[in-house]
Amino acid sequence: MRFFLNTRPVIAAALRLAALCAVATAAQFAAPAPAAAEANWEFVGVIDGVKVWRRESPDSPLFSFKGEVTADVHIGKILAIFLDRNQRKHWVDRFDDTKELEKPNPLSETYWIKFKLPIGISNRDYVLKADGTADPANGLFLAKIKSVEHPKAPVNDCCVRAEAKGTYYRFEAQKGVEKTRLVVEVSTDPKGMLPNWLVNLIQKSWPSKTLNGLVRRANSAGIVPLPEYAGWHARP
Numbered sequence: 001m002r003f004f005l006n007t008r009p010v011i012a013a014a015l016r017l018a019a020l021c022a023v024a025t026a027a028q029f030a031a032p033a034p035a036a037a038e039a040n041w042e043f044v045g046v047i048d049g050v051k052v053w054r055r056e057s058p059d060s061p062l063f064s065f066k067g068e069v070t071a072d073v074h075i076g077k078i079l080a081i082f083l084d085r086n087q088r089k090h091w092v093d094r095f096d097d098t099k100e101l102e103k104p105n106p107l108s109e110t111y112w113i114k115f116k117l118p119i120g121i122s123n124r125d126y127v128l129k130a131d132g133t134a135d136p137a138n139g140l141f142l143a144k145i146k147s148v149e150h151p152k153a154p155v156n157d158c159c160v161r162a163e164a165k166g167t168y169y170r171f172e173a174q175k176g177v178e179k180t181r182l183v184v185e186v187s188t189d190p191k192g193m194l195p196n197w198l199v200n201l202i203q204k205s206w207p208s209k210t211l212n213g214l215v216r217r218a219n220s221a222g223i224v225p226l227p228e229y230a231g232w233h234a235r236p
Helices: 008-024 075-082 085-091 196-203 206-218
Strands: 042-047 050-057 060-071 095-105 108-115 124-135 140-147 163-173 180-189
Touching: 050 206, 060 196, 060 206, 075 085, 075 163, 075 180, 075 206, 085 095, 085 206, 124 163, 180 196, 180 206
Parallel strands: none
Antiparallel strands: 042 050, 050 060, 060 180, 095 108, 108 124, 124 140, 140 163, 163 180
């Protein structure tokens, strides 16, 4: 069979798919998991400067993963990238298209997002509901993302509909210095024919790739802090 003659292209494409399915859930907003869920994390190691943990999921053979890093970047620059859908093409792997479905306020949105994959692997899409919360007194931005159904974005034959079970972010402006602590947690299922061991393998490095990609873009030329977050590092 051809699969046994040359598996490298198939595995490489599958690895890219697993990575982007994790990134998809981080493309808009997110928030920290409840305190009661902080137990049972297994430390994986430090990957490209990001501390990474994993945790077994009670209802899935796929692991949840968590990453944390403190970076030399203003929180207003992080949020200038993170909250702008037009920035996704600069840091989200294999981003292809997106469509706003509902936006009741600046920090809440339901949207459709599509990813274009290599030949031989079906494109993936998500319908996501994102809710963010800003806490200026403590210099915190929190939010959460999860998959939902929406009548404006039914399943169609363009893609395999992937599932974001829950993605959480915590951005914390360090007081008195332009540094930001970034924490992310993800639980996602790309669906389709990908083996679970392969999804777990690539998602181990997803927190570091995602957080480092976000920081790099935020530190690029021309990015300025969003004005509503400009004074967070100087809070009393």
